[in-house]
Amino acid sequence: MNFESEMLYLCAFFQICCIMNIQATEKLFTSDYILACIGNFLLFFGFYILMPVLPLYLIETFDMSKSMVGFTLACYVLAALFIRPFTAFFADLFDRKPLYLIAYFFFIAVFISYPLVSTVGLFLLMRILHGLAFGAVTTTGSTLIVDIMPASRRGEGLGYFGMANNVAMAIGPMIGLFILDAELGFNMIFYAAILLGGLGFFSVSFIKVSKKQLKENRHEPLSLDRFFLLKGMRAGACVFFLAIPYGIMTTYVALYGKEVGITNGMGIFFSLMSAGLIISRMFAGKLVDRGKLANVIFVGSMISACTFFLFSFMPEISRLNYNLLLVAFYFVALFIGVGYGMMFPAYNTLFVNLAPHNRRATANSTYFTSWDIGIGVGLVFGGYIAEHIGHSETYLFGAFFALLASFIFKKWTVPHFNKNKLV
Numbered sequence: 001m002n003f004e005s006e007m008l009y010l011c012a013f014f015q016i017c018c019i020m021n022i023q024a025t026e027k028l029f030t031s032d033y034i035l036a037c038i039g040n041f042l043l044f045f046g047f048y049i050l051m052p053v054l055p056l057y058l059i060e061t062f063d064m065s066k067s068m069v070g071f072t073l074a075c076y077v078l079a080a081l082f083i084r085p086f087t088a089f090f091a092d093l094f095d096r097k098p099l100y101l102i103a104y105f106f107f108i109a110v111f112i113s114y115p116l117v118s119t120v121g122l123f124l125l126m127r128i129l130h131g132l133a134f135g136a137v138t139t140t141g142s143t144l145i146v147d148i149m150p151a152s153r154r155g156e157g158l159g160y161f162g163m164a165n166n167v168a169m170a171i172g173p174m175i176g177l178f179i180l181d182a183e184l185g186f187n188m189i190f191y192a193a194i195l196l197g198g199l200g201f202f203s204v205s206f207i208k209v210s211k212k213q214l215k216e217n218r219h220e221p222l223s224l225d226r227f228f229l230l231k232g233m234r235a236g237a238c239v240f241f242l243a244i245p246y247g248i249m250t251t252y253v254a255l256y257g258k259e260v261g262i263t264n265g266m267g268i269f270f271s272l273m274s275a276g277l278i279i280s281r282m283f284a285g286k287l288v289d290r291g292k293l294a295n296v297i298f299v300g301s302m303i304s305a306c307t308f309f310l311f312s313f314m315p316e317i318s319r320l321n322y323n324l325l326l327v328a329f330y331f332v333a334l335f336i337g338v339g340y341g342m343m344f345p346a347y348n349t350l351f352v353n354l355a356p357h358n359r360r361a362t363a364n365s366t367y368f369t370s371w372d373i374g375i376g377v378g379l380v381f382g383g384y385i386a387e388h389i390g391h392s393e394t395y396l397f398g399a400f401f402a403l404l405a406s407f408i409f410k411k412w413t414v415p416h417f418n419k420n421k422l423v
Contacts, residue, residue, distance in 0.1 A: 048172025247378020276337020
């Protein structure tokens with residue numbers, strides 16, 4: 001081997017070492033990333049602090065029936081679902097930070113209107129506007145965070161970003177109910193939500209994002225792919241089927257608990273589920289970044305299927321031993337959190353990795369839309385099955401949907417992802 005060849009090999013080796021070192025030391029927790037996580041946490045804190053008390057507020061203030069309360073709350077979800085594709089279209093067309101700030105501002109502004117409206121019609125209108133703002137701010141926020149984190153740590157970064165939601169979900173309802181129990185009034189809860197949202201807006205306004213050229217989108221003809229990531233439809237089907245049992249569980253678990261004899265443990269149930277979500281997000285994202293994305297999703301979906309299957313046997317376990325019932329009930333809560341906590345950042349990363357930079361918002365919108373539709377189907381389907389067959393059977397169906405999602409993912413989604421991924 002001559003001197004020139006040796007130098008070429010040495011240079012190549014040096015370049016590889018530099019690349020590996022850069023990838024190993026790419027910084028995730030920059031000031032911009034931390035500000036985005038704080039803003040996301042405060043956004044969802046404001047959302048969850050209101051969630052458990054809003055039905056009580058509607059019944060007490062407007063004398064609404066339970067069916068009307070359900071319709072009012074459902075309008076929020078439908079509005080968020082409607083706005084996501086259009087938000088994604090504009091977020092892929094223009095700079096994302098201004099759109100995020102506008103959506104965040106309107107999300108806080110609607111909070112301000114809640115104590116002021118005096119009729120059912122106006123409150124319903126505000127709830128629809130709030131759903132539109134929520135759909136827009138979550139779509140733009142989840143896209144903006146991808147722009148400010150290194151690609152090599154995307155799974156980990158999305159995991160921690162989403163973990164902010166889970167922490168807010170764990171403590172937000174508790175704080176809202178504490179304010180209500182302290183007899184400080186509904187307005188105090190609204191003011192707290194406004195304050196949290198204002199602090200969040202203040203945080204995200206300091207984020208610095210390098211402007212990236214998205215002008216190529218402005219010259220492309222309108223097509224369905226501008227609103228929905230067509231490459232993500234197979235993964236979207238999996239997310240849809242996984243969202244159905246999740247929607248059933250979060251909505252009807254309190255009724256199921258009463259049916260099997262657990263009347264005062266729902267706070268513990270949701271706390272353990274949140275703990276599972278948080279713990280699994282801490283390691284799942286790192287595994288995704290090490291190339292284990294498909295393994296993480298498959299294992300997470302199988303954990304979910306097994307826990308829903310176990311959950312369907314709670315009436316039988318309750319007849320055996322009450323203490324065993326408590327252990328099984330809370331075991332399910334923890335591991336439902338673990339299963340879904342593994343899948344959330346992994347699926348989010350999968351969608352983003354299927355899209356170029358100028359389609360990232362569309363990718364996130366497709367991911368959230370698949371989830372929202374599944375949650376909605378779970379609400380309707382779970383209620384129908386529970387009323388006509390039984391609560392335990394709803395979770396047996398939930399296990400079936402989770403298994404179906406696992407099969408579709410392994411058989412069709414993984415080969416398609418490996419063929420079409422861009423990162």
